[in-house]
Amino acid sequence: MSVAGAVVREDGRVLAIRRADNGTWEPPGGVLELTESVEDGVRREVFEETGIRVDVERLTGVYKNVTRGVVALVFRCHPESGTERVSDESTAVDWLTPEEVAERMAEVYAVRMLDALQVDVAPSIRTHDGRQWLGGQIPG
Template sequence: MLLYMSTSPSQQLSTPLHSVSVAGAVVREDGRILAIRRADNGTWEPPGGVLELSETVEDGVRREVYEETGIKVSVERLTGVYKNVTRGIVALVFRCHPEGGSEQLSDESTAVAWLTPEEITDRMGEVYAVRLLDAVRSDTVPLVRTHDGRTLIDMPRAN
């Protein structure tokens, strides 16, 4: 178990309360976006997973996309930060460009497909669809969104 120093005056050790995951929003020249159908629950999602302690964020994105899809990517930019308040997961989503490889299944995926934005909306739950749709926006400012695992939550912004 990893322990971290708290910021309390007593400087007590505490367990971490969040994990960090990364995902790739891989966009082809024709505008189609890479997605997987997960082996464990059958849902369509962006390729991604938990960031390993010893790797950079960009290396984690490249590794996860390749492991789950067989596609090699270059990482372009951060497009969004998504917090699951129920499970304590912070997901970093990066727009990526395909660089090679070919679609293949893995232990984690039962299907790999290049979907249109409309197909993403039809096949994915809201909290995963928004990650890919945010990534294809022309705006370059990363979005920060919060959800409960199923539905986006509008959180008031601090002034």
């Protein structure tokens, strides 16, 4: 299972990384370690990839890649401390507007961030094949 943090600043910008392995822009995240809680995994992954410590607020979506058999949980977070920095897993870290999210990220990742920006809605449950969403209405 993987987790990701949709880290939202007070000005509405969201934290994103450009991955070192494939150059794509995505929310920071990764695979849970066997003994850690889901929330601890989100905090660890965001910090490792960006240098930002976060408070995990709420689950905003559950996303299944039917091609790879991976389920990703995405949590809205807010930044607590730290300074942006790259890591072995990221070549860039940036705070993006929702418009920049839609421009820079592949749809399967942009939707996760846009879902997290929705206020007072239940978590989204979506399925994709690694490239396209399979049913359901996409925000935006």
